[in-house]
Amino acid sequence: MTRLKNDCFGQWIDTTQPKKFTFEGNVIEGFDGDSVASALLAHQIWVQSRSFKYHRPRGPLTLSGQDANTLVQSPKTPNLLADRVPVEEGLQLSGQNYSGWLGFDLSRTLDWFGRFLPVGFYYKAFFKPRGMWALWEPIVRRAAGLGTSNLSVKADYTDKAYLFCDVAVIGGGPAGLHAALKVADGGAEVLLVEQDPSLGGSLNYHAFSSDLKETQRQRDALIRNVFEHPNIKVLQSATCNAWFGDHYLPVLQGRRLFKVRAKQTILATGSSEQHAIFRNNDLPGVVMCSAMDRLSRLYGVIPEPPLAVLAGNDLAYKTAFSSHDAGATVVAIIDLRAQCDDQTLRAEAEARGIQVYAQCVVYEARSEWGAHRLSRVDVHGLHHDSGVGQKIASIDCGVLAMSVGYMPAYQLACQAGALLQYDDASAQFSISNLPKGMHIAGSINSVFTLSALECDARNAARAALKALDIAVEERDEAVDCRASVNHPWPFVKHPKGREFVDFDEDLQIKDIVNATRMGYRDIQLVKRFSTVGMGPSQGRHSALPTARLVAKATNRSVTQTGVTTARPPLTPEPLGLLAGRRFHPLRRTALHHRHLALHGQMIPAGSWQRPAYYGQPADRRSAIDAEVTAVRTGVGLIDVSTLGGIDLRGPDAPEFMNRLYTFGFVKQPVGKTRYAVMTNEQGVVSDDGVAARLSEHHYYVTATTTGVDQVYRDMLKWNAQWRLDLDIANVTSAFSAVNLAGPLSREVLRQAGCDLDLSPEQFPYLAYRESTIEGIPTRLMRVGFVGELGYELHVPSPLVGELWDRLMTAGHAHSIRPFGVEAQRLLRLEKGHIIVGQDTDGMTHPNEVALRWAIAQHKPFYVGGRSVEILSRRTLERQLVGFELTDVSTQPMEGHLVIREGEIVGSVTSCEFSPTLQKIIGLAYVHPEDAAAGSQIVIRIESGVCAQARVVKTPFYDPDNARQSL
């Protein structure tokens, strides 16, 4: 079919650039600038989707992405809006939500049975006898849903960007353009966001005056000024999709999410045209007047079949006239009113040969059997009390354009806390109670004429400038907004129903009214019971009629009834854009690549990666055993860089340590380390580490890998109250550390070039020293976590690789082995050392895990001290003990329960086969009466089998602690 292409019609399409795509397998030719919906309409393809509940055929309604009637899918993506998807060569699209094909949907039977499916029908059936829902649900689920997800799609990379501006102007229609220019002239920086591919908004398609060219000249001048203005940045084809606190605005453009921080926001988002509610108002071919205007003016599509117009205001006549001028056969204007506001319109219509049916309604839209599109409308007279009278005419038409009212695009304003007020006289909702820094202009502010729009926009701009402390000399202009655009009651009830209030959810007048009759009177309950407004367009077209219907049914005002809460986002947004790069921090130690080279099997530890063991997964057990043996009999090296490191400096550092950890730290000698346990206010063990006193006013304390961030936060929190004189720094990443352990570690350290006197007399167990190892400044601690002679070496992270290599080289002659987390866990278990978080839980207090010794008895205060003291006076309810099993065939696993007289009394927290001791050892919480060495406990393992274990004293290995202090 030929497309109209001249200055005023077909503005967006480039007829020299044809583009082919497929829809439902058929090749369709459109032009550059077309949307998929407009290209399909140019080929008379009106049925583009199927509705959610009744599977009724649906076609474009607004042609601007405001409705759900054009939901289509591509092989990759479900739920695309055909009127928002630009035509591209090779695009493959199809309809969705049908069984059969788009033109013949078996599920349409649901429509014929619709009378048996009243509002909320699923609450009334499908559950008898008990358990039936389990059978019905899969059927309901298959019938529901819209598009089909392609489960093999991989997530794309999309990026995000931040933008900043003084004033964000949302909407590039006449109000937005004027506001942007005024603000920019005032010297503020403006970001102008427009949803359509080009600026202009209604100036592009609405016939503000009969001289279309004149309107376009004005528009072009405005747009030119905007683009040339140095203070204005423009984003087109971009949607401001929400308003978040302090003017934080997500703007979607293509495959990018802009996060905009504005100081002020001017909403010039316009308004949504509303539909009239009569039988079969969802037939493809029934469209908004603005959609008809867009179709002809933007896309140059002039429908061949006759066009009728349903008018509830004067604006509808403009559509009739411009369509007529473009060559459409306009057969009738059906006006709900007795007369127009502008009395000349009727004569003008008749001059063009358009018959005007005043005070009439469309009672029913009809289609030819199987044709799925409008072919005729029945026109009935309308009484003064809105009662429908006799049939007056039956008009053949293929398109019915309707304009009966507008709803301000209130969503962003209401997300920000604005309120909606309904004015009975104008039958309109208006926006009040705007939050600080937000201004509205244009038809969102119920201003519809061009001259008034301009004043309104400048007023909004002035308010924004003033709020930015930019002096504004002129006063606000008077805005004349007398245009009456809303018909108060565009409802025509039909005995057979199908007068749709909500197209997304297939809800008719009776569904809304019956919901209130069922007792769901609050608008929120009406929504939740009937699902009105819950569909893809989130009530853009159903909010106003629902509020009116519910108000009438419950004898309240429309303002009292209100609309449901506006929530982000404004339009459905691709999850991929929100996810962006999906940045999940992954931390590697400075030795990561050395571990990989040594075949370290990496596992997560918090956000860190650590080697579990070194070797092939098939040899896991033997690798771990060999690592353990190396530490017990020779020397091993482990990367402990992930341990938290916190530096505390200042005159009050000793006092701070004393308050935060359970031990006494004031009297800790310089050059010594001390075990440091932390409890929370409930007296629960929350973290542990080793504290070294470097000098009078300087401590270096370690924390658990996963606990350090919380420990650091807690430290800052407490000192925000205590105001002690010290600096607290989390130096976890600045320092890296290794633990050199085993009877030969002293020798290896010496050979690696440590210039300290390493003799036990000069550097005894638990001492702290500083030294350089071949130029590497090193903090050395003699610790005994794994139960052997050992040195923890902390060095600046960039130098740890060199240190590691030096130690490995020096250890080569002693068969040094790197060891991983698994071996370390085993070694410390043999030694009976607990791991906070593994052997403790969210309730463990120090007495339960035999940490009484780590608590200073005579200090005035520490965090959790009061609770620990109270708990200490009570009888214990459980205790962590060591146990062993001689029968190695039934190894309990961590998490298995300790059962006593049929009741759960505790659980296994650690359990391993010890290669050193050749038996199964573990730690478990048991009943205090079973805590003495020699007691028998019962551990129930997964299969339900119970294992008998014997409670033994810890440490399991080297009970006299001789080896670590060698």
Place this chain on the structure above:
Amino acid sequence: MPLGLLKYGINSDYPFDKEADLPPPADLKAQYDVVIIGGGGHGVATAYYLAKYHGITNVAVLEKGYLGGGNTARNTAVIRSNYLTPEGVKFYSASVKLFENLSNEFDFNIMYSQRGQLTLAHTDATVRSFRQRAEVNKHYGGRTELISPSDIAKLVPTLNLNPANLPVLAGLWHRDGATARHDAVAWGYARGATQRGVELHQLTEVTDVLTHGGRVTGVQTNRGVVNAGVVVQAVAGHSALLAQKAGFKLPLVAYPLQAMVTLPVKPFLTPLVSSSALHCYVQQTSRGEIVFGGGSDPYPLYNSRSSLPLKESLIASAVEMFPFLSEMRLLRQWAGITDMTSDYSPIMGLTPLENYYIDAGWGTWGFKATPICGKTMAELVASGGKVPELIQPFELDRFSRFKQVNEMGATAASH
């Protein structure tokens, strides 16, 4: 098609008024035996069981907004009992049992759907804790087990087993896990309660609690004073504020909890799936929408606004778990205010104020407990203050007795 729907089709103007689920608004009386503050699920369930099992019907439920409009309306409808402590498992299992029969008991379909819940473990520590939870559950008759990655792949073939470089090591598969139409639960209880004579007053806000000699005597509302022999407080996010009016403190901190939902698609996911490390929970509703939930906001706030950063991080996690979700579209996000305790267990039972009973501290996990809360709170009221055994561990004084019931590990991000 079920026969139950025939009557609507045969009579084209079916008299819905006669079968109304909820009665029209009525005047507030000056005196009730029991006043329940809060017309959410817990409040109306309490009223329902008071009327049904104890014959106490001179009861008013006072709701400042609309029925079930607080956290009952905002939660992500997870029903499960795979907790860690024996106290928790016993309590929530009793709730699951009640849920199973609720539709038929109400004669109102709450769409209870036992789809099973799968929680993913990405660290050894989580595997340990899951094993313990599975064992505790089994001990009390629950159907929970630790399953391997290959079992997970069979159960949810669309799941990425290495999301965000956090390989899935195991899963906690809870067959009893279920979902239901959350609003319908509140409506079913309200319907059953009002049919038995209980009064439900919406748009009725309690502005003060009236006391005399350490005993509650009634409440002040925006519609006047209401006297009451017993008052039950069940107001979720605003619990601490109301308790303040009643003259006592609750150890609660209010955090917003956000959730979001996509446009519907045809079914691809049956179980409820959550990741312990990514703090992300995913399920598909019977309408076909995908619902996401996650961790609470990081700081306390009495405001149910949504935020962009939380949406970005939650969706990033969801896309890691199910990469194809990146092509789906987010329709709506919302938030509720949760009243968190330090041990992630509720506060139920007596208060320092005589005849004033409390049901609070429901944090992010209150929906699943709706039936059992109603039942036990009704027992508490009917017995004149004898705390039922099932809720004794959750009494307010546990905080001063150092008897907390720690469910932190079993609650985070699984709701």
